[in-house]
Amino acid sequence: MLAYRNPRRRLGVALAVTLVLQLAACTQDRLYVSSTTVLGLDASVNTARTTGRVQLGYDRYFVTWVPQTVEQTDGGREVMSALNCTEIIVSGLALKKFDESLATGIAATNFAKQLNEESAAKYFDCFTDR
Amino acid sequence: MATSLCLVSGCSTGSGLLIADVYRTEGAYVVTMEGFGVTMRTVAEDAGLTLGYDRRSYVYPQRIDDPPEEGRHYFFVPLPKRAPVAVSTRAVGMDLRASSVEFGLTLGYRDASLIALVPATESLYMRLRFLPDDVSATRLTYCSEEEPCWPIEIPDDVSASR
Numbered sequence: 001m002l003a004y005r006n007p008r009r010r011l012g013v014a015l016a017v018t019l020v021l022q023l024a025a026c027t028q029d030r031l032y033v034s035s036t037t038v039l040g041l042d043a044s045v046n047t048a049r050t051t052g053r054v055q056l057g058y059d060r061y062f063v064t065w066v067p068q069t070v071e072q073t074d075g076g077r078e079v080m081s082a083l084n085c086t087e088i089i090v091s092g093l094a095l096k097k098f099d100e101s102l103a104t105g106i107a108a109t110n111f112a113k114q115l116n117e118e119s120a121a122k123y124f125d126c127f128t129d130r
Numbered sequence: 131m132a133t134s135l136c137l138v139s140g141c142s143t144g145s146g147l148l149i150a151d152v153y154r155t156e157g158a159y160v161v162t163m164e165g166f167g168v169t170m171r172t173v174a175e176d177a178g179l180t181l182g183y184d185r186r187s188y189v190y191p192q193r194i195d196d197p198p199e200e201g202r203h204y205f206f207v208p209l210p211k212r213a214p215v216a217v218s219t220r221a222v223g224m225d226l227r228a229s230s231v232e233f234g235l236t237l238g239y240r241d242a243s244l245i246a247l248v249p250a251t252e253s254l255y256m257r258l259r260f261l262p263d264d265v266s267a268t269r270l271t272y273c274s275e276e277e278p279c280w281p282i283e284i285p286d287d288v289s290a291s292r
Contacts (some may be wrong), residue, residue: 032247043236047231111255122198
């Protein structure tokens, strides 16, 4: 009870609960593209790859994470299908623009089969100049 | 009180000054927050604590059950329950992260973006154009297989295996 009389401890408890909830919510079954620029001291662990890094100074890195397999409705697992075009513009230390076209699952499979047709290729800019 | 609300429903709050703007753009809701002082976030994809200055933007599809309230918010901003499709962050100071994507600590400057954050099990098409410094120009097309939307027509091929 004493903890709740102290605002600092209350914040600490709230933060601890949040961290525990996040740890419990860790998932590796999402696709993402990321861009990171850091200047200073940075330490991080990627929950999907379970890899860590510590660095001092400047760094910029890009990551595309595609889960190797995804769970199917029948309980089995299958290789994930993804089709995407990513355009990123960075100036100085900040990201200025990103433009992403993405299809996943059966939609990705179907788009990929019909990329030679203008009706499908127009949704993915990086394929239109072929 | 705000902290308790935050823990129950996804949001951003802090003991410093938090200014949030919610924009309805072409196909998206964009929530942009600027925090000065201590800012706490409970959104799973961007949970953590910042001491200093931070600017964060979350992009949500326009077709959601609990859209954020447009306009300006101070100190506390409730966020939709579903995960954002993109997260853009810029922090100066101490940035502690405990999200579902990454755990980390930065002392200094950090600019990061998570784009196309979608469940691996979904079949969908998404097109997102996002300028962190001009979020009102955001354009998003988000079409899942269960919710086909104009003008996107995901090519149909019944012979394709799942």
